[in-house]
Amino acid sequence: MRLYGLTGGIASGKSTVSTMLRELGAQVLDADVIAREVVEPGTPGLAAVAARFPGVLGPDGRLDRAKLGARVFADPTERAALNALVHPLVRQAFLEKVQALAAQGVERVVYDVPLLIEAGLQAGMDGVVLVWVPRPLQKARLMTRDGLDEAAAEARLAAQLPLDSKRPHATWIVDNSGELASTRAQVEQVWRAMLARG
Known part of the structure; x- marks a missing residue:
């Protein structure tokens, strides 16, 4: 089996590219979805997170992601x-x-992982797709999407390796700063390249 990594940065459009790959027939595993599954109510994962971060469970016993996010985004140790x-x-x-x-x-x-390169997972992949946009556009999209002010957006961006620093690790770069049709054409090209690798 061949294993390909898909990564990007917050508000770079990785989900858009992931959806396009699925539409082309790719089997995509999403690390964010898996990360939610391992902290569902009743899991050892949720028990461990609740013990380490008191007060992050909602009244329904589920993880309150906003509360947890506020704590961990502000503090690298947390x-x-x-x-x-x-x-x-x-x-x-x-x-x-x-x-x-x-x-x-x-x-x-295709393993869709936001922090693929930060975690050093690219070494075990047969290829890596990076969804890239210029940083000013990334910040603008993040502020619009999440309703953040500039300082909050900067803090979130600072928590990740800049997209430009991820480029040397990429087999393929999908520039998602233009029209959707342009992104789709690039994704189709990447998928053909993956298929060609056997």
Whole structure:
């Protein structure tokens, strides 16, 4: 099985590219979805997060992502503590999903991971797709999308490796700063390249 990484940055349009790949027939595993699954009510993951970060559960017993986000985005130590709890659980769940897909005869999987390069996961991939936009556009989209002021947007961007620093690790770069049709054409080209790799 061939394993491809899909990454980008906050508000770079990675979800758009992920959707386009799915439409083309790609089997996409989304790290954010897996990360939510490992902290569902009743999981050891949620128990561990609740114990380490008191007060982050909502009245329904589910994780209050806004509360947790406010704590970890502001503090690198807290963010590292959360990652240390959640990342191993995500990695295990991902491996189980890949094994299940391999058993079904799936030949290639795209792993959609926001912090792929920060986590050093690119080393284990057969190729990496980077969804790229210029930083001023990324910040503007983030402010619009999440209703953030400039300082809050900067703090979120600072929590990730800049897109320009991710470029050297990419096999393919999808420039998502133009029209959707342009992005789609680039994604189709990348998918053809993945298929050509056997």
